[in-house]
Every structure is written in C-alpha cells, then in structure tokens.
Amino acid sequence: MNDSTATDTLTPVLTANWGDDRAWTLAAYEQQGGYRALTKALDMAPEDIVEEVKASGLRGRGGAGFPTGMKWGFLPPLEEGKPNKPRYLVVNADESEPGTCKDIPLMMASPHTLVEGVIISSYAIRANTAFIYIRGEVLHVVRRVQRAVQEAYLAGHLGADIHGSGYDLDIVVHAGAGAYICGEETALLDSLEGRRGQPRLRPPFPAVAGLYASPTVINNVESIASVPSIVGNGADWFSSMGTEKSKGFGIFSLSGHVARPGQYEAPLGITLRQLIDLAGGIREGRELKFWTPGGSSTPLLTADHLDVPLDFEAVGGAGSMLGTRALQIFDDTTCVVRAVLRWTEFYKHESCGKCTPCREGTWWLAQTLARLEQGNGTEADLDLLLDQCDNILGRAFCALGDGATSPITSSIEYFKDEYVAHFQQGGCPFDPMASTLFQTAGATA
C-alpha cells in the first residue's frame, strides 16, 4: 500500500491496529485506546447510545444493510414494575458466504474490537447476556475470541458491575457446527438453542421472540465492531464518511485474480476501480472479466461496472447487491460456467432442506449445470435453467434459495455466449490451469 493517492481513500478504523504487535491481546488493544469508548458509553444513558447509533446511519454489515439503530429500536419497551423477559444480543459470526472474509480476520486480528462493541451494544439494548456465534470450522478464531472474552472478564470489562457502573454482562462464545444456513439469523437462533439450524417462521420476529422466545437483537460482527468507534468519535464523525444513504466505512475483501488480495477498509461508495488499484491491479497481463460485489449470492457484475459506487443504492441500481463486500475478482482466464457450477454445488450442499424449491431446486440446478458445463446441452437448456431459477427465486423459505439463483441468472445475462460455446465445442473452451492461482505444475483442476 505504498501508492499514496490510492491509500488516501482508505479509512482504517476497524483494521487500524491489525498490523500492531500481538494486536489481539488486551494490552495491545488498550495501548491504542481500546475500551475507552466503553467507559464513555457507561456514562451515557442506554437510550442515548441507541440514538447515537441511529444518528450515525450505521447499516447492517452482514449483507442486508438494515439500519442497526432501528433494529435495536424494535425491541418491545421494558415494562416498569413488571417482570420482563431477558433480552439478548446475538452476534452473527457465522461467516460462510463464498468470498466473504472480513469477520474472521477481524476476530483474529482484533477480537477486543468486537468484545468492546458487544459490551456497549448490550448495554444500549439492556441485555445482560450476549452470545457470539462463530462458524465452527474456524477453531483458531473461536479460541482467539474465547481468550479475548476471558481477558475482558479478568480486566473487569465483563461480568458483574462493569467498571463500577452497576451493569452486568456475560458473553457466551458459541461454536457452530458448520452450516451455511446458520448465518440466517433465525436458523442461527435455533442452532444456538441446540436444535437443527433451520430458519424459523416469522412472525414472531426475533426482536419480539428470538433466542429462548425472548427479545433478541442479532447483528453482524462488523456492525457491532463499528459501535465503539461511533460512541468514541460521535455519530457525525461516522456519517461524514460514505454516501448519502450508506454512511460510514466498511471492510472490502478482495480475493481472486488481483495482485494483492486482502481486506481494504474504505468509506462506502468507493469503486471497484479504486479498490483494484489499491490491490495492485488485476493479475499481470490479464483483464477483469466478472466479479461479485458481495459474495456468491449477489448477482455477478462485469468490467462495465468498475465505476459503480460500492454502496447499497448504487450496487442495487446496477442489478446486484452490496452484500458483504466480498469482492471476488475473476480475470479473462476464468470459465464463468465452471465458476457458477462450483457455487451451485455449494448451495446444493448447504441447502437446509426445509423448503421444496431450495432443497429440490439446488439439487436439480447442480445436475443441469454440470451437464451443460460438460457441453451436453442446447440453448433450450438455458431457458430451462432460467425457468428453474424463476421457480426458486422468491418462492423459497429464506434467502438461501434466492442466493443460489443469482450467479446463474446473472451469468446467463452477461455471458450467454460462453454457455453456448460449451455446447458448440462439446465441452469447456477454457484451460482450467490458466485460471488457477497456485502452482499449476502437477496440479489437476
């Protein structure tokens, strides 16, 4: 990151300390000002923190972009003089979307940013128990967060009477069992309760009857991790960044065919062109072919969209979704049919099975695509594929089914000729070795 003009566009807040020595320790975190926002927050009235977060314009960083402060405001008001059900904060750290890699690096590099955010947010919504539900496969992250929570307890940031404020909070770090569906908030709650992770019927919404049928707020790691900086620096500071309706900064995760893949923290509204510059450009001698703005569930975009501002509105206007800002970059060596098949196999594997269109549809899509990828198909099969997608999109119980159709419909929209080329050649016209990023000698695709 030595290009000074490009790096000026970065706004390292969450990532600011990632390069520090042993940044994940409490000492390092406090060294650079950590837990001061908590002290400030505990002097505020909880409802003032909610107002501050509302005023900041922070929108959910898990993909949907729902205003975080408004979500907190959906909790039913506490009734004076009556026994109220406990309220819970649940942090969704089940990051599993193909291409998405922001929460896991954040929890690895600076788990205390999340823990501090959890404490402030729990205080704001008057929860005395918070859960961090971490994807089960990333055991190293689970351990790191567990250690951070332990350190926070030992330092008096957690437990009873935090900082002498009279406020009590316990954090439970929970490891999932490895299911993409558990990133869906109600499936996550079922999983957290010890059941099979499958999405719940709504209403009731989690704000009314979530975890253990109690009022519950579920937020993404990055959303919660952003809260200390908002409390520390003020809502105006936060909303001075970003665009009109998409305020603040976010972590953009670039992966694939760029020179320097990684996490780039920048204001919302930055363009892919700027980000690719920051990442050192596309692979030597190659050109951008297609990319996902927010993971595989968001429709593909192409080189035509390099200057689309990466905020919720503009990406939506371009026919896709900002999602988790998981920018998967594919250059012109990549067979789009093959890439889409891989994603579709993922959705088939991860469909929870609850509803028919997603369960049966992804099973069928994967088989149809596999056949087409081998060149056994006609253009009529593309109509069939699109019709299958039409019968899944908006018919499934949750968004998993919708997401499964995104790469297919968008790839046919932009690269129909490439599908047809498979049929004409009776197979894939690309050399799969050419698109690999690892040593190709002796490797098989």
Added chain:
Amino acid sequence: MTQAPEKSQAKTPQRTDLVTLTIDGIEVSVPKGTLVIRAAEQVGVMIPRFCDHPLLDPVGACRQCLVEIPDAGNGRPMPKPQASCTITVADGMVVNTQATSPVARKAQEGIMEFLLINHPLDCPVCDKGGECPLQNQSMSNGTGESRFVEQKRVYPKPINISAQVLLDRERCVLCARCTRFSEQIAGDPFIELIERGALQQVGIYERQPFESYWSGNTIQICPVGALTSSMYRFRSRPFDLVSTPSVAEIDACGATIRVDHRRGKVMRRLAGEDPLVNEEWISDKDRFAFQYARQDDRLTRPLVRDEETGELRVASWPEAFAVAARGLQKAGKVGVLPGGRLPAEDAYAYAKFARAVLGTNDIDFRARPHSEEEEQFLASVVALTAPEAGGVSYTDLETARAVLLVGLEPEDEAGTIFLRLRKAHRKNGTPIWAIAPYTSRGLHKMGARLLPTAPGAEPAAIRAVADDGDIALDGGGVILVGERMATVPGALSAVAALARTTGARLAWVPRRAGDRGAVEVGALPNLLPGGRPVADPAARVDLAAAWGVDTLPDRPGRDAAGIVEALRDGKLRGVVVGGVDPADMPRPKRFRKALKKAEFVVSLEVRESEVTRLADVVLPVAPAVEKAGMFVNWEGRVRPFPKVLDKPESLPDLRALAGIAEEMGRPLGFRTTEQARAEMMQLGPWDGARPEPPTVAAAAGSAGTDELVLASWKQMIDDGRMQDGDLYYRATARPPVVLVNAAHLARLGVEEGALVSLNGPKGSVQLPVGVADLADGVVWAPASAPGASVRHLVGPAGSRVTVTSENFGGIS
C-alpha cells in the same frame, strides 16, 4: 336414554371479530387470525398443500400453497408469492390463487415439479396410490410432464421407524407433518428430520425407538406413501376398499374411526373426524387392534355340552336356545355377568334378561376389581350425565380453569383424553394436577403437576385438594376420576364430596367401551335401565309398566364378586357370561372355580375362551365390526355405529338372549338392535329422586413402614385379547419395568436397567429397574404388559411387595 331433560349449556361463542378480504374476486368474511389457505376454502378454492394441517402449527415448508397478494390490506402488494398456510387474513387484503393468478399458478406448478423430481414413480405399487395428496394435486395443479432428465435421489427402502411404521425415504416430500405431529400432538419427539438439503430425511434416535401410542396417525397424515404400516403395507388398494364410519370399541373414549374392508375382511382402520371427540387422531390401539375378530379361535357355531361324552359339540341355534333355556330354568338361581365391552343395546338385553326373564338383580358388568361404594357412586353421580345435560365434555377439558386427575393415567387408560389434555396444556396453559404415585411420561407430556400419593392414600389426598390454594378448584374446574379408584375404599366418596364442596364438575372415566353404557342400561345390581334405582319402588313400578311385567325383583342384587362367591357356595347355581376374561376378574382363580362349580353356564363369546371351555352352552356372538349398536363414552355421549361386515350368521348378544328368553316363555320383546334401541329410547331416563352419593370412610393407615406398596395400572398396549393378531402393533408396547425412587435404587445397589425381582402375594417377576419420582415406600410396575402382567404374577395395585436385587447381579 342418556338424554336427560334439556338443559342445554351449549355455548357457541359469537364471532364478532370478523375480517373481510377478497379472494379471487370474491369477498369473504372470516374470523380474525384465520389463515389465507383456510379462508380460500370458504370461497370454494382448494389451494394445494402438503405441510399444512389444520391441527398442526403452520410451518410453511413445502411452499405448495403459494398465492399472489396484490394488496396486503395496507394498499401495498406483497413483493413475491406468499405461502397461504402461514399468512393470516387482514382487512381489505386481496388474494389471488391459482384460480385467477398466472403468477400463483406458475409458482405452484414449479413447486410441484420440484417435489416430483426426486419422487419415485412407484404409484402403481404404493399403498397411497389412489388416495394420495401428491398424486391428486399433481393431477390438479401440476404440469403434465417433467423436464427433469437427471439422476433421482435413491435410498434403500423401506427402513423401520418402529416395528409398526415403515419409511420409504424416496417417497417422502419432507413436509414434516409426521415429526410435527409427534412433537406437538403426541409429545413423543422420537422422530425428527435429520441431514440436510435433498438428503434431509425422517430419522429416529437410534438408542430410543419410536415408541409412541400415537404413531399410526403419522401414517394417516403423511401426504405421500412414505410412511406405511407393517400390517397393511401392500395388502390392498384404496379403491378396492369399502369404508364405513364407526366408533372404536377398544376404550371408553368413543373415538370415531373409519373401517375399511374388502371382500368381507377388515383391512385397516383410520381416524375419523369428530371435532367434539377425537378431532382427527386415534391411538394405535384404536387403529391396529382389530385382528382379534378373525383369529383362528373365532367361534362360528353354537356349542352344547353333550350329555353322554361331556364334550362340547356343535348344535343348531334352536337346539342351543332350547338347551340353554332348559338349563337356566333348571338351575333356578342364576347370575349374569355381561362384561364391559358391549354396545348399550346388548348390555340392555342382559339387564332386561336378568330382571324380566331370570327375575334377579344379580347382574354386574364390572369384570374387574370393584366395590359397593362404586355402585353407589355410579348410581348417584355418574348415571344420566351427558354433555347435553351439562356433563363434562372433551371441550370442557380444553376450557377448564384447572383439571384434577384422580387415579387416572390418561395416556394408558383413555388415550383421547390424554391428547385433549395435552392440547389444553399446550394451547391454553391449563393447569393439570394429578393424584398419582409418580410423574409418568403421560403426565409429564401434559405438564401435569403431581400430588404424590401412595396407593390407598388417595382419599386423604383428595380431601386435601379442597383446601389447596394453588389448585384453587372451583366451578371452573374439572375432576376426572378413573375406575381404579373403586379399589380404594373411600376414594370415590371423597371425590364426590370434593366436587360438591368446590363446585368442580366431575366425570368418571372407565376403561372399556361398554362400561358407561352398561351403567346407563342398568347392568348393575343396584341400578335398572335409565338410571332407575332398584331400591326405589316408584322406579320399579315405572319400569315394570314399561316392560309389561307384573313385578321386578326388589332386592338389590349381588355384584360380580358376590355372584362368584354365590356360585362357589351354591347360593347361585347358574350363570350367564358375556365377554368376560377370567384374567380380568378381581380373583381369577375363584372365578374359574365358580364356573366349574356352577351347575349351568351359558357363555356368549366371540372367540373360544376359558369361559367357553367350561360352559354348558356356548353361543357365538358378533364382534363390534359385525353388528350395529352404540357405545356411550365416558362423557355420556352416545356413539352409534353401523354394521361394517354383513355376516348373516353372526348374531349380536341381544339376539341370542332373545332366543333363550323366548324358549323360556318370557320373550324380551325385541330381536334386533333397532328394536332394542327403540325400546330403550321409549323408556327414557329416570326423572325421579336419585340415590345419595356414597360416604364410605377411608381405610385406616397402613402399619408396617418397611413394607413397600405396589402402584400399578394397565398399559395401553398389553396382553389383552382384543389386541391379539397384530404382532407389529404389540411390539410397540412399552417394555415393562419396575420403577423405584432414586434413594431406593441406591439402596438396591444396582444401576438403572438392571434386573430386579418384584415379589408380592401372588409370586415374583424379574424386570429391569427404572427410576421415577415415587414417594418413599412405593414402587410401580405395569398391571398388564405383554408377557409381564404384574397383576397376575405379583399382585394387584395396593399389594405389599418387596424388591430384591441380590440374585440378579450377574448375567441372567
């Protein structure tokens, strides 16, 4: 005849909270909270569905019922098709179903196509073919041809969910009806969906078999042929079956059933629909226990004992009637034991036969432990109660402020009550209290709170309820007392008093289908038909006039135990026995001896039995499936049923009794069920004074503290003869155990599951030991269970017993 003077308490709540919406252009008003899928039924549109079931919580899993909602009632359209089984109506809502909306139609066709891609095309051999919601709806709402040319998902098939229920995973559409039924209705969540995606499947926890008394319902509500029963699988096609609505003859609940037969043979039984009684559910006993009627030991011809050989030989009906009449006349003093399984008309025939033909009140339907206190209780508190006369009904169980169970284990002894109480607990949070020895699985599933009571201590526990502020029993409360309480002196008196003092409503719950009807028709030593007390001269005159006889016997008769004793000591010389299994009698050995001692025994039976082997005349009578009649269930609700199988040679008990009566020169006045029923209706209920409830004192407290007392009752699936013939069904019986409390287990020094010996007055049995929240000094074991009926092997409930473990520590 249970229709007492009309005091209708029917209270249909007036629906004022109606919501008006438009479905396919038709305006309709439905109660608030109605689901769109059901509102559409009101305008005649059947939206296809699989996971939706009116008695299960909505789940929205199959997505077959998608509709378009151009206006959600707020002027805004819903952005995508909605599952009509999960959306409730709103004022001003506009719904377009497949009938008018291309979007909805395409959505439904798409879902149907998805459902079929992995569904095997084995309809021609599938049990469900012909009555299959998937088959039917793919015809009505699917596209003609599939575009799927790839590999279907295949599984080995079938796999056992239980001995009874088989699963074809390939056919399953994963609607979760079976798993939701098990969890929500039965409370036996032993089947669950496992795995994910297209490999999701119904599974069992391998260490806990799907042992549910309600498992058959999952087969019936399966919208495809995924769940089948071992006994019925591949036996017939639905379109070859003749269906008859009927009533289960297997317990006193009066569940409505559907009996399907083909070529004179019942092939299966299904739950019927009756919202007032069993809703849409029946127990496995109701469903599967019907093979008894066609076992090899079925009697087909009358038998008389040959004077020369002393053996039973086949006789004609006229000869059998004549021999029976002659023998009874010669015996002179004759008792009558009709048993508790008869339809009311047949029981009435016994009651009339005893009084008007034999001239005696020595009649008792109770082929089980009983007492004089119970007789008084039945005459004063139970007879003539009915829902339409203000008696406790199933609906009342749901709306009651509190329910108190006394000596009644509904899941074992009255399954339909169990389901209704569980529903009350689940939907309304109805507090349920139980005077019982421990929190059984059934009590646990209905959230019942235990009032721990040792056998024999019930009267004190009942009295204590009156002052219990937590239970706060009042006029909104309901007390259900089981027939077992007849064996505890003072218990029924205390229950009657509790109802009187608290204002709570009281109902008596017997076990057998004919018990309650037998009370109404006077098959008791102290009660004449229609609740007329024997002791009341006015009642006797009233009945004598109706029957056209000069007098009726005025002395209260002997009860069943008294009849047995009188036969043994010669005071009675003959006996007419209906469907009575000696094993059920209070003292089986004495009964067998009495039968041997009796000069003349007439047996009316369906199958060869211990009684028929000792009888002088055996008259083969029809099982319930081969005759019409009516049962009166525990509520007092009349449950008429038609004849399912028309077998001219198969006669009801009342026809056989009429034949004997005519030979004796005192005709009963009817020969058919219809005639008997007409006479009963004409007779009507007694409107005179009712006897006083019993006031029997409780027995003095037990002495020895070292002794254990046995708590026990019959399990639903046991060794009863009416459950013979379906081994798969019987294999789902709960394995017998001896239950002790944790401290007792520690004293025994064994682990749970170890074999212990339960020793009582009749002997010993070795059973695995389990732990329950029993009071100190109480152990529980099943009175009846396949192969381990503790009531015969050890002793009846209330016996003093010991539990020993010494000799069974090793391999046994």
